[in-house]
Amino acid sequence: MAYWQTRGLRGSTLEELINYTNEKYRDKGLGLIQKIPTPIKPIKIDQKSRHISLAYFEQKSTVDYIGVVQGISICFDAKETTKELLPLCNIHEHQMMFMEDFEKQGGIAFILVYFSKYNEYYYLPYTFIKDYWDKAKLGGRKSIPYKDMNPQYQIATKDGVYLHFLEQLQYYLSTLDE
Amino acid sequence: MAYWQTRGLRGSTLEELINYTNEKYRDKGLGLIQKIPTPIKPIKIDQKSRHISLAYFEQKSTVDYIGVVQGISICFDAKETTKELLPLCNIHEHQMMFMEDFEKQGGIAFILVYFSKYNEYYYLPYTFIKDYWDKAKLGGRKSIPYKDMNPQYQIATKDGVYLHFLEQLQYYLSTLDE
Numbered sequence: 001m002a003y004w005q006t007r008g009l010r011g012s013t014l015e016e017l018i019n020y021t022n023e024k025y026r027d028k029g030l031g032l033i034q035k036i037p038t039p040i041k042p043i044k045i046d047q048k049s050r051h052i053s054l055a056y057f058e059q060k061s062t063v064d065y066i067g068v069v070q071g072i073s074i075c076f077d078a079k080e081t082t083k084e085l086l087p088l089c090n091i092h093e094h095q096m097m098f099m100e101d102f103e104k105q106g107g108i109a110f111i112l113v114y115f116s117k118y119n120e121y122y123y124l125p126y127t128f129i130k131d132y133w134d135k136a137k138l139g140g141r142k143s144i145p146y147k148d149m150n151p152q153y154q155i156a157t158k159d160g161v162y163l164h165f166l167e168q169l170q171y172y173l174s175t176l177d178e
Numbered sequence: 179m180a181y182w183q184t185r186g187l188r189g190s191t192l193e194e195l196i197n198y199t200n201e202k203y204r205d206k207g208l209g210l211i212q213k214i215p216t217p218i219k220p221i222k223i224d225q226k227s228r229h230i231s232l233a234y235f236e237q238k239s240t241v242d243y244i245g246v247v248q249g250i251s252i253c254f255d256a257k258e259t260t261k262e263l264l265p266l267c268n269i270h271e272h273q274m275m276f277m278e279d280f281e282k283q284g285g286i287a288f289i290l291v292y293f294s295k296y297n298e299y300y301y302l303p304y305t306f307i308k309d310y311w312d313k314a315k316l317g318g319r320k321s322i323p324y325k326d327m328n329p330q331y332q333i334a335t336k337d338g339v340y341l342h343f344l345e346q347l348q349y350y351l352s353t354l355d356e
């Protein structure tokens with residue numbers, strides 16, 4: 001029985017669930033995905049304890065995760081919303097630019113969104129997000145509504161993997177072939 | 179005339195030179211490479227100033243850089259030595275394991291080493307390093323000597339890019355075809 005079923009992962013943050021998932025993927029040889037830590041600049045370090053007594057947050061990083069999955073470069077950001085929609089202001093311009101450039105290099109970019117109200121997780125392809133983003137710039141709605149979620153992109157717990165998003169990645173890749 | 183020629187990049191750290199290089203690559207559409215910051219866990223944050231007054235270094239990260247270059251996943255670590263050799267103890271076991279797993283996923287892993295005594299930079303393919311690593315485990319020498327550097331892997335300043343390591347990546351890929 002999997003760890004979260006016996007111990008319960010209910011109290012875990014989205015980031016922790018993704019980290020568990022990535023560890024599983026690494027163990028199973030399915031992919032190697034690295035968390036990009038928030039950039040913090042340490043200023044004063046206590047030499048004995050190695051504690052940091054002064055530090056600054058540096059300019060916001062790009063996306064939360066970058067990795068390689070069976071020859072495919074992927075990057076994604078994790079987002080969480082309590083509402084019936086994902087506000088586009090949760091996605092930063094520089095993140096959009098990073099995902100754009102990442103895809104131009106032949107990688108696959110996406111957002112993993114958690115709708116906590118429904119306790120559901122979805123894989124949002126970059127091109128899907130960009131559509132809303134571009135329309136918002138032209139005066140359209142400033143969010144992606146829950147009702148627009150495609151059931152084929154819902155992420156499930158499967159094969160001992162808590163957020164088995166590689167299934168949705170695979171589905172996304174299959175749509176490109178069409 | 180390039181920035182470092184007019185302003186001088188002599189005082190720059192290896193990390194800064196690589197960051198400049200990666201910015202150039204991004205601007206030119208040649209690649210998108212992300213610095214992985216050192217993971218630091220903030221404990222106390224002053225709400226007004228957003229300064230961090232207590233933080234810890236978390237377990238050491240994996241490698242310094244991950245990215246995608248024209249469809250190829252790459253990861254690398256930057257190392258610097260003042261000696262006539264690169265001590266293998268500068269490369270951590272978990273970094274070797276990460277590079278190993280990265281290559282298993284179809285990515286390319288390497289180390290960018292700076293021999294400050296000679297003011298020379300080299301691209302060391304993962305398989306090249308692993309050779310020394312494995313021999314050291316069996317009682318062999320505990321370092322990679324400067325004299326073993328292959329001139330074809332020397333990184334030069336070229337086309338307005340300070341450390342144009344994509345040339346050595348390309349050369350490395352060509353050796354795989356043989």
Ligand SMILES: [Mg+2]
Pocket residue numbers: 064077078079
């Ligand atoms: Mg996020």
Ligand SMILES: [Mg+2]
Pocket residue numbers: 242255256257
């Ligand atoms: Mg390093």
